[in-house]
Amino acid sequence: MTGHPHPISRQALLFLLVGAAQLLLDSAVFIGLTALGLPLVLGNILGRVAGASLGYWLNGRYTFARGGEPQLQRRHLWRFVVAWSALTVLSTALLVAVEAAAGLAGSWLAKPLVEALMAAIGFVVWRQWVYR
Template sequence: MQVHPDSLSRDMTLFRQGGHFILVGLLQLALDWALFVALTWLGMGAGPANLSGRVCGALLGFWLNGRMTFAAQGKPRLGWRRFARFLAVWLALTLISTVAVTWVAHGLGMQQAWLAKPLVEGVLAVIAFFLWRHLVYR
């Protein structure tokens, strides 16, 4: 069985992108979650606190993913067109995240929402990787 060089290159690119995406995602999650916990601890509602954390995480993630994860031959993939596509996808994912975290906070309490947020964001990250790769940073 012969492996085509283009296939191997695509596989390595996907592997590299996946690894970078995980590292960037962990940084984003740490920032997002820390802000969410701090703001809710200070008395802000779950919805606004989630939105605040996701905005900060998104700005960091857009920049790092465009510069590292999905860069092509060392050239960043940023710009206003990509940011507009990023924003459209991000808004949909943020709506899902905010509804889920708020639902947990109201139903089970804020401490459970603190624990649930990384799980919600982890599930959304899997979806986001493919959306970023095929819609945003193409």
């Protein structure tokens, strides 16, 4: 059977590609800023803002577009901010716990794993609520 891939398969693939770009940007900002002495909480928030800015646009424009139409209206942005804020609180709490147990370098190593977890939760939230 030929044809276009199933929409969720296409979305999952695009979400993974966008997510990889977000993860690189987010982690680079987080590690760079905390290495320069910025507190972990602020570094994580700024890293996630950088990644989210890229991801919101790419996912709204390509990953979750409907019939070629981007899903970047004001209601999508509001939902994105609400969901992103909740995931940022969770991400930050996890990294603070890792830092307390394993130090700053441990939080740098944990960052990609924490953000992979946030991405898994985020895919469901973005697909079912944010870009709906």
